[in-house]
Amino acid sequence: MSNLKTCSKCGETKPREEFTRNKSKRDGLSSPCKACRKAYKVANREKINEGKRKYYADNREKAREYQETNREKIAERKRKYYAANREKINEGKRKYYADNRGKITKQKREYDAAHREQRRNYKEANREKVAEQERAYRQAHPEKARAKGSRRRAAKRNALHPEHDLKREQWLHKLARRLERITGEPWHVDHIVPLAQGGWHHHDNLQIIPAKWNCQKQANAFWEPASPCPPWFRVPDIDDFASGKPRAKHLPN
Numbered sequence: 001m002s003n004l005k006t007c008s009k010c011g012e013t014k015p016r017e018e019f020t021r022n023k024s025k026r027d028g029l030s031s032p033c034k035a036c037r038k039a040y041k042v043a044n045r046e047k048i049n050e051g052k053r054k055y056y057a058d059n060r061e062k063a064r065e066y067q068e069t070n071r072e073k074i075a076e077r078k079r080k081y082y083a084a085n086r087e088k089i090n091e092g093k094r095k096y097y098a099d100n101r102g103k104i105t106k107q108k109r110e111y112d113a114a115h116r117e118q119r120r121n122y123k124e125a126n127r128e129k130v131a132e133q134e135r136a137y138r139q140a141h142p143e144k145a146r147a148k149g150s151r152r153r154a155a156k157r158n159a160l161h162p163e164h165d166l167k168r169e170q171w172l173h174k175l176a177r178r179l180e181r182i183t184g185e186p187w188h189v190d191h192i193v194p195l196a197q198g199g200w201h202h203h204d205n206l207q208i209i210p211a212k213w214n215c216q217k218q219a220n221a222f223w224e225p226a227s228p229c230p231p232w233f234r235v236p237d238i239d240d241f242a243s244g245k246p247r248a249k250h251l252p253n
């Protein structure tokens, strides 16, 4: 068999690798070349998506049946694809999120507002189940739960800084839990300038201190730590986040 084929669209003669496979064709290759197929897809994106949507709407039952009977196969295919393209996928997500930050937040807010009633009804009807799920989530992700709680409280007081980095706060809560395990006493993520005194809920205004200090601090505006930090403890600073993957490197294991 010749290694060349002529494209039905652009008329160029190209090597077989330049054509996608198509079992229904006699030579096993699609008629237009890859470049032409791609150009068509780009030029007709809207039309193609509309067609897909319509097909899906017309064949919803069939699609659902396929999904149900091939659950394992589909999951396996997704896993494989993700494993092979992890970097590309994550990079794409990061880029999309960075480019559309405002849009995404707005959509989320709108979706939340539109479904508030529905959510409340569901919660009401499934009180036990929801409570159990929430408990399990808090247990599995205590630092996320704590960060969420403190962010909510700050938002209530209008003290939530727009550039607050939730990831950093979560990391501080994680660190606090680790300190609890090491020292055997509770630690708090604390506002350096208290919210009550006009401090922002912002990652640079957060520190980790023993819980007993926190209580003294609240009782006394001219607060001084009563006991010194453990000698190995250093309040995490901006450099700990420079790598993008903060590590509690200054903590003993």
Ligand SMILES: [Zn+2]
Binding pocket: 007, 008, 009, 010, 011, 012, 032, 033, 034, 035, 036
């Ligand atoms: Zn072509």
